Amino acid sequence: MRKDSLIKLLACIAVIVGVFVAFVQPLAHSIRQGLDLQGGTHVVLEAEDTPEAPVNDDAMQRVVRIMEKRVNELGLTEPIIQREGARRIIIELPGIKDPDKAIQTIGKTAMLEFKDEEGNTVLTGTDLKDAQAATNQQTGQNVVNLEFSDEGGKKFADLTMKNVGRTIAILLDGEVLTAPNVREPILGGRAEITGQKTLEEAQELAVLLRSGALPVKVNIIETRTVGPSLGQDSKDKSQFAFVVGIGAVLLFMVLFYRFSGFIADVALMAYTIMLLALLWGLDATLTLPGVAGIILSIGMAVDANVLIFEHFKEEYRQGKTLRLSMDAGFDRAFTTIFDSNITTIIAAGVLFFLGTGTIRGFAVTLGLGTLLSMLTAITLTRYMLKLSIASMIFKSPAAYGATGFMLDGKAVAKNG
Numbered sequence: 141m142r143k144d145s146l147i148k149l150l151a152c153i154a155v156i157v158g159v160f161v162a163f164v165q166p167l168a169h170s171i172r173q174g175l176d177l178q179g180g181t182h183v184v185l186e187a188e189d190t191p192e193a194p195v196n197d198d199a200m201q202r203v204v205r206i207m208e209k210r211v212n213e214l215g216l217t218e219p220i221i222q223r224e225g226a227r228r229i230i231i232e233l234p235g236i237k238d239p240d241k242a243i244q245t246i247g248k249t250a251m252l253e254f255k256d257e258e259g260n261t262v263l264t265g266t267d268l269k270d271a272q273a274a275t276n277q278q279t280g281q282n283v284v285n286l287e288f289s290d291e292g293g294k295k296f297a298d299l300t301m302k303n304v305g306r307t308i309a310i311l312l313d314g315e316v317l318t319a320p321n322v323r324e325p326i327l328g329g330r331a332e333i334t335g336q337k338t339l340e341e342a343q344e345l346a347v348l349l350r351s352g353a354l355p356v357k358v359n360i361i362e363t364r365t366v367g368p369s370l371g372q373d374s375k376d377k378s379q380f381a382f383v384v385g386i387g388a389v390l391l392f393m394v395l396f397y398r399f400s401g402f403i404a405d406v407a408l409m410a411y412t413i414m415l416l417a418l419l420w421g422l423d424a425t426l427t428l429p430g431v432a433g434i435i436l437s438i439g440m441a442v443d444a445n446v447l448i449f450e451h452f453k454e455e456y457r458q459g460k461t462l463r464l465s466m467d468a469g470f471d472r473a474f475t476t477i478f479d480s481n482i483t484t485i486i487a488a489g490v491l492f493f494l495g496t497g498t499i500r501g502f503a504v505t506l507g508l509g510t511l512l513s514m515l516t517a518i519t520l521t522r523y524m525l526k527l528s529i530a531s532m533i534f535k536s537p538a539a540y541g542a543t544g545f546m547l548d549g550k551a552v553a554k555n556g
Contacts, residue, residue, distance in 0.1 A: 142530065142531050142532055143531075145527045145528075145530035145531035146527075146531035146533060148527050149524060149527035149528055149531055149533065152406075152523075152524055152527070153406050153524070156406050156407075156409055156410045156413075157406065157409060159410075159413055160409040160410070160412065160413055163413060163416075163417075164409075164412060164413060164416065167413070167416040167417060167420055168379075168416055170420055171416065171419050171420050171424065171425075171426045172234075172423065172424065172425045172426065173234065173235075173425065173426055173427075174220075174232075174234055174425050174426060174427030174428075174430070174501065175220070175232045175233070175234045175366055175427070176366065176427055176428045177234075177378070177426065177427060177428065178234055178235050179234070179235065179365075179366045180232065180233050180234040180235050180365075180366055181232070181233045181363065181364070181365050181366075182230070182231075182232050182233075182362075182363070182364040182365070182366065183230070183231040183232075183233070183360060183362070183363055183364075184224070184228055184229070184230055184231075184360070184361050184362035184363075185203075185207075185228065185229045185230075185231065185358045185359065185360055185361070186227050186228050186229075186358065186359050186361045187199070187200060187203065187227045187228075187229075187356045187357065187358050188356070188357045188358070188359055189356075190356070190357050193355055193356045193357065194356075195226075195227055195356050197226075199355040199356045200223060200226070200227070200229070200356075202354075202355045203229060203354055203355065203356065203358060204221060204222075204223060204229060206354055207221050207229065207231060208221050209350075210347060211231065211233070219231060219232060219233050219234070220232040220425075228361075229358070234425070252264060252265035252268065252310070252311070252312055252349055253265075253309075253310070253311045253312075254296070254299060254308055254309070254310055254311075255308070255309045255311065256299065256302070256303055256306070256308060256309075257303070257306050257307060257309075262295055262296075262298075262299045263288070263292055263295050263296060263299065265349060266292075267288050267289055267291060267292025267295060267296075268286060268287070268288060268289065268292060268349060268350075269287045269288055269289045269292070270286075270287040270350065271284055271285070271286050271287070271345075271346040271349035271350050272284070272285050272287075272346055273285075273336075273339060273342035273343040273345070273346040274342070275339060276332070276334075281334050281336075282334075282336040282337070282338060282339045282341065282342040283332050283333060283334050283336070283342060284332070284333040284336065284342050284345050284346050284349065285330065285331075285332055286330060286331040286332065286333065286349070287329065287330050288329045288330070288331070289329075290329070292329070293328075293329025293330075296326060296329065296331065297325060297326060297327045297329070300322050300324075300325045300326045300327075301325040303322045304322050304323070304324060304325065305321070305322065305323075306321070306322060307319045307320065307321050307322070308320060308322055310333060312345070317333055317335055317345075318333055318334055318335045320334075333345070378428060378431045381431075381435065382431065382434070382435060385435050385438065385439075386408070386412070386438060389405075389408065389438060389439070389442050390405045390408070392442075393405050393408075393442065393445065396541065397445075397449045397540070397541040398538065398539050398540060398541050399528065399533075399534055399539045399540055399541075400449050400452070400525065400540045400541050401445075401449075401541070403521055403524045403525055403528065404442070404445040404449075404517075404521055406524065407441075407445070407516045407517065407520045407521040407524065408438065408441055408442065408516070410516055410520055411438075411441055411509075411512050411513055411515075411516040412438070414512050414516075415434065415437070415505075415508060415509055415512050418508055418512070419504075419505070419508070424501070424504060424505075425501060426501070426505075427501045427502075429499065429501055429502035430501040430502055430504065430505045431505075432502060433501070433502040433503070433504070433505030433506035433509060434505045434509055436506060436509070437505065437506055437508075437509025437510050437512075437513055438509070438513075440480075440481070440484065440509070440510055440513050441509075441512075441513030441516065441517060443480075444473070444477045444481075444513060444514065444517035444518075445517055445521060447473040447476055447477060448469050448470055448473040448477075448517065448521070449469065449541055450469075450473075451468070451469035451470075451472040451473045452465050452466055452468075452469030452470075452540070452541075452542070453465075453469075453541055453542050454469075455468040455469055455472075456537060456542040457542070462529050462537060462540065462542070463526075463529050463530075465542065466522075466525055466526070466529060470518070470522050474518065477514060477517065477518070478514070481510050481511075481513070481514045484506065484507075484510045485507050485510050485511065488503045488504075488506045488507035488510065489503070489507065491503035491506075492504060492507065525540075
């Protein structure tokens with residue numbers, strides 16, 4: 141029994157330490173990083189009233205949805221798009237190599253119009269069903285293929301029938317993209333825009349047309365670029381803080397609680413790996429506030445173990461065996477640990493649902509970290525301590541931080 145317990149204990153420790161050493165760094169680097177860690181572009185847009193389109197809450201919500209669609213279709217990594225006040229929208233684009241180009245694309249109003257020679261607008265972007273970039277196989281030109289809705293197709297067919305031998309101007313944001321001559325009626329509900337120099341230009345135009353026109357006029361009032369070197373500096377400092385913090389915690393636990401502290405440190409390694417793996421699996425974006433949430437949750441994980449071990453020592457001083465003291469210590473500490481962690485999780489939930497941007501990132505890491513810390517402290521630490529006591533790897537109670545029990549006012553050592 142002792143031998144089996146010892147083998148299980150050593151195997152458990154070896155697996156956790158091995159996985160930690162092998163995967164902690166790759167996992168940390170594989171998690172998406174926010175603007176403050178890898179650099180990028182910060183843009184502030186402000187909506188402006190016009191006679192045709194006054195600014196209201198519904199219009200601002202539609203602007204946010206259109207911006208999200210544009211940014212996502214551009215393939216930008218983990219953008220942050222959020223409202224600020226009644227008229228402003230903040231857009232953060234991490235890792236952007238060409239910020240000017242991205243800003244130009246997301247800031248366009250993308251108002252598409254089809255006009256006849258009299259200057260009448262017959263179709264708009266609202267009549268579009270789809271827009272896709274392609275290369276015309278016959279001419280080799282880069283084009284945007286348009287597919288109209290059923291109603292738009294009827295309008296386009298009527299427009300071309302009435303304008304055979306004449307030109308139709310296709311305008312984007314008031315500028316003429318192309319003015320093709322109508323040779324015959326087009327009845328299939330499809331059209332082609334030419335004039336793009338490169339396929340990339342055609343793809344950008346297609347993104348704008350698919351996402352639709354903005355319901356109100358918006359102006360770019362602030363652009364701030366966070367350079368890669370500044371982001372790297374933030375990342376280096378956060379990594380240093382993490383290493384120092386976890387190192388100090390590991391050392392403290394061993395100095396004060398001996399082998400029990402070492403077991404808690406191993407459980408803390410497992411906690412760190414599980415948290416990083418969970419963030420990676422959720423495709424979360426890690427920001428500086430998120431790193432702060434991780435460090436704070438590590439402190440809470442250690443706090444749970446401190447409560448358990450102090451109760452463990454108290455129970456042993458009252459004359460119980462190591463095994464009974466350990467069980468009683470976990471049982472007595474559970475209510476306190478559960479209550480404190482639940483209040484923290486509630487606070488994290490409030491921050492997540494009511495907060496925005498990086499505040500939500502802090503809430504996610506804090507909430508997940510708190511759940512995992514409670515899990516590792518109550519289950520993994522307890523399991524390894526049971527194995528260590530059953531294996532009698534250390535016979536002296538002092539190895540577990542226990543100094544003895546009180547009998548007639550004297551400390552008496554007790555094995556078991």
